[in-house]
Amino acid sequence: MSDSQPEKWVRWDTRFPWLGKAPVSIQPYVSPEYYEKERRAVFGRMWLQVCRVEDVPNPGDYFVRELAVLDTSVLVVRGTDGIVRGFHNVCAHKANRVALSERGSCRALNCRFHGWTYGLDGRLISVPDEDGFCEPVKKGERGLRPVATDTWEGFVFVNLGPNPRETLEEFLGEFAACLEGYPFSKMNMYFKHQAEVGCNWKILVDAFQDGYHLRSQHRYSLADMFMGDPRKSFADVKFFKRHRFLSSNGNPAHKPTPTEMLAFVHGGYFSQSVFPPGWMPPGVNPTRSQEWATDINVFFPNMFIQLIAPGWYFVYTIWPLAVDRSLWEARIYFSPPENAAQRFAREYIMITVRDSILEDLSTCENVQANLKSGAIDSFPLHEAELFARHLLKVIDECIHEEERR
């Protein structure tokens, strides 16, 4: 007889009873009416991450983010004063796109339709043949329409609401505060991937906050690295007002493949630390687990910052295009390689992340297509899928708040 009784397992869902346990309806994933409500109450009200400050490093540098969900295009530009501002990418004369490419650099923002020119602060500074206008152009009132813009730890956020009800700092709250100091800006080499995926945006969000699918969906790739068993691998779960957090352990018995081993040994796979020794912000690996592998920080509504071992991290953003179509974007950030062998290691990491994502995206499309069949009307959820409940709950709260106003 063993002296030690096995510790009684407390299911994760029972630790958060307020999230409920009934199967969830598929309606929020398929209903065009619900999608319209989400557009207004969620994407039209919340702070949305559009780029990083390194995307616009110098005065005059700009970056354009298409926001189909809000029928607009946002132009982020760094002014001569160094401030990063956001505007609707819409000329105040005849509504043409002012910036036509995703990124660039300029001394002033010039619309190529009739040649109206705006300063980097959005002010209208020149109108060709101004005397020819039927009524004098009130230049002070015809600047680019500003969008509330702020930055946190180098991430640029915009808010398309007419008068944002919260500052970015209030929106992020304690969730983000405990990540402050993470050396995001040192990891400024990145790979960017995009794909249009035929599914509701929440199917994609769920796929990347799902601790239950690893063992099956990723059986060829990641499963062995994380064991696929949330009872062993979930180190910590936290829910904030809108955001959510999962800290996950790795599998200490994981057997690296030959190429993974090369990346590890020769390329500085996990060994090139950008942390000061022994230092980590409190929000990273908060349980200080010895077997820590990754933290998944899910920013409501549509952004993930996934932190891995020192030296790299990735950001996912998911942009709705329609109730059943979304734009997936992944950016995989690294500290710049010190030599060409490390460049190989970074490529290997990026490729394995990419191929794992390809495993998820095809399933997301299959799910969405099947939701139209009428064969099922709800999802029963496993304890490791509890994040999906939180997402739906927060969206419902946003919609209720919008309807009360």
Add this chain to the structure above:
Amino acid sequence: MTLPEEFRDLERFAAWALPTESERSEMRISSRMEEISAFYDAMHAQMGAILPYLGRFDVNEMPEDAKQLLYLTLSLAEIAPAVEWYDQPTVIDGFDRRRYRSAPVSGSP
């Protein structure tokens, strides 16, 4: 293509010395598994010498022959999952790679 003297025998894999992820990925998914495996085996046989060799270079200041060698290693990274995970060129039951767009890497070559 010319490779550094000690790796000349890998010049028969010149078709894999491609500068972008998109090109390397297209090469992977349009190749037969026997071709991928032959490249994988030949590269792994020499990676123990290749990586220390590449470790001497700054990625921004590489002679052309070393750069071609780096591209071969990046193709090895590209095809590694085909050999080690899937045993086929594409991701098993995966999303169509041609619908998944890669931008050029930013902040480094």
